[in-house]
Amino acid sequence: xxxxxxxxxxxxxxxxxxxxxxxxxASLLSRHGVPPRHQATAIAQICAISVSQARRKLRGAVWxxxxxxxxxxxxxxSLEAVFGTExxxxxxxxxxxxxxxxxxxxxxxxxxxxxxxxxxxxxxxTTRVGERWLVGTPARLDALGATGTRHLVELLQTxxxxxxxxxxxxxxxxxxxxxxxxxxxxxxxxxxxxxYTRADALDQDLAxxxxxxxxDLVLSGGQTSQAMVERIRRQQPDAPIVLLTGQLRDxxxxxxxxxxxxxxxxxxxFEKPVRPxxxxxxxxxxxxxxxxxx
Numbered sequence: 001x002x003x004x005x006x007x008x009x010x011x012x013x014x015x016x017x018x019x020x021x022x023x024x025x026a027s028l029l030s031r032h033g034v035p036p037r038h039q040a041t042a043i044a045q046i047c048a049i050s051v052s053q054a055r056r057k058l059r060g061a062v063w064x065x066x067x068x069x070x071x072x073x074x075x076x077x078s079l080e081a082v083f084g085t086e087x088x089x090x091x092x093x094x095x096x097x098x099x100x101x102x103x104x105x106x107x108x109x110x111x112x113x114x115x116x117x118x119x120x121x122x123x124x125x126t127t128r129v130g131e132r133w134l135v136g137t138p139a140r141l142d143a144l145g146a147t148g149t150r151h152l153v154e155l156l157q158t159x160x161x162x163x164x165x166x167x168x169x170x171x172x173x174x175x176x177x178x179x180x181x182x183x184x185x186x187x188x189x190x191x192x193x194x195x196y197t198r199a200d201a202l203d204q205d206l207a208x209x210x211x212x213x214x215x216d217l218v219l220s221g222g223q224t225s226q227a228m229v230e231r232i233r234r235q236q237p238d239a240p241i242v243l244l245t246g247q248l249r250d251x252x253x254x255x256x257x258x259x260x261x262x263x264x265x266x267x268x269x270f271e272k273p274v275r276p277x278x279x280x281x282x283x284x285x286x287x288x289x290x291x292x293x294x
Contacts, residue, residue, distance in 0.1 A: 021060075021063050021068070022057060022058045022059065022060055022063075024082050025039075025043070025057075025058070025063075025068065025071060025082075026039060026058065027082075028071060028072070028075060028077060028082050029042060029043075029071075029075075031075075032075045039054075039058060040054040040055045040058060041054070043057065043058070043067075043071065046070050046071055046074045047066075047067040047070050047071065049067070062123065068082070094108065094109060094110065094111075094132075094133050095107075095108065095132055095133070096108065096109035096126065096132055096133035096134065096135050097132060097133070097134055097135065098135045098136070098156070098158060099134060099135065099136035099137075099140045099141075099144070100136065105158050106158070107135060107156060107157060107158045108155070108156075108157045108158075109126050109133050109135050109153060109155065109156050109157075110153070110154040110155035110156075111126050111128075111133065111151035111152075111153070111154060112151055112152040112153060112154030113151065113152050114149060114150070114151055114152075115150040115151055115152055123137065123138070123152075124136065124137065124153050124156065125137070125138060125141060125150045125151065125152065125153065126150065126151050126152075126153050127141060127146050127148045127149060127150045127151065128148055128149075129144075129146050129148065134146055135153060135156060138150070166190055166191055166192045167191050167192070167211040167212060167283075167284075167287055168191070168192045168193075168194070168208070168209070168210045168211045168212075169186050169191050169192070169193045169194075169210060169211065169212045169213070169214065169283065170193075170194050170196065170202055170205070170210040170212075170213045170214070171183055171186075171193060171194065171195045171196065171213075171214045172195075172196045172197075172199060172202050172213070172214070172215045172216060172219075172225060172228065173195070173196075173197065173214075173215075173216040173244070174197050174198070174216060174219045174220040175197075175216070176195075176197050178216075179195035179196065179197060180195055181276075182195070182214060182276060182279070183195040185276040185280070186280070189280060194210070198219075199219060199223065199225060199227070199228050202228065203228065203231065206231065206232065206235060209236075210239070211239065211240075211287060212239060212240040212241070212242070212283045212286070212287065213232055213239065213240070213241045213242065214242045214244065214279060214283075215228060215229065215241065215242070215243055215244070216243075216244050216245065217243050217244065217245035217257075217258060218245055224257060225243070226257055226260075226261060229241060229243070229261055229265050229267060230265070233265050238290055240268070240282070240283045240286035240287060241265070241266075241267040241268070242267065242268045242269075242270065242279055242282055242283060243258070243261065243267050243268070243269045243270075244269075244270055244271075244272055244274065244279075245258070245269075245271065245272060246271065246272030246273065268282045268286070270282075
């Protein structure tokens with residue numbers, strides 16, 4: 001996302017340099033033949049707000065993302081075209097982190113005026129912490145213990161993060177369709193995944209150095225993946241390993257074997273059926289913990 005507003009949450013107000021936002025909106029309307037005296041009425045009709053609210057916004061009040069998006073779509077222009085950096089006042093922004101929906105997104109931010117005491121609880125504010133600027137709602141900044149001076153956001157532009165090297169995930173399941181389904185899922189998310197239906201085939205490829213493993217506990221012929229877990233742990237003590245089985249209830253999978261693996265080899269266990277997103281989250285969480293501190 002390369003824009004000045006979060007496209008993930010259309011209820012987040014952009015409590016920034018209201019005059020700048022209003023100027024961008026006024027310029028948009030003027031380009032499409034709406035004279036200044038009719039702009040408040042046009043905004044009210046397009047955004048489903050009152051004319052008095054529209055007038056206040058044109059004078060610098062808070063704009064919501066869904067309002068500016070509605071205006072852009074109505075006139076067939078992109079957010080970037082209307083609110084791009086070439087329209088912003090002053091110098092470029094500083095490197096920052098946008099805290100939104102539990103995510104931390106790299107961004108460029110320019111701090112404006114010091115936040116007034118009456119600032120909305122939903123407003124996006126920014127404060128400097130160390131060498132970077134944090135951008136978030138007052139509640140989010142409070143939760144992080146960011147106690148420095150807070151400013152209104154004058155400019156906010158998210159920047160794409162450097163794509164990490166794709167993690168390599170090995171999938172072992174004697175059900176070929178199940179193994180392939182997980183492989184397809186991981187690859188759609190940008191991982192490199194390799195499926196196996198036999199433990200010996202995976203054993204031959206362990207030297208490739210997979211970053212994570214998803215193993216079915218019970219394999220064909222009554223074999224289990226316990227020996228495979230032990231081999232992986234000898235070579236990769238910290239690699240994420242996820243064990244799966246759908247055979248606990250019918251007694252085909254040994255609870256004692258599973259308990260031993262959980263206790264001694266630090267594996268994560270899910271009982272089938274399990275949503276692939278849960279497996280992915282467990283793996284990525286473990287991989288994130290292995291990353292060196294910045």
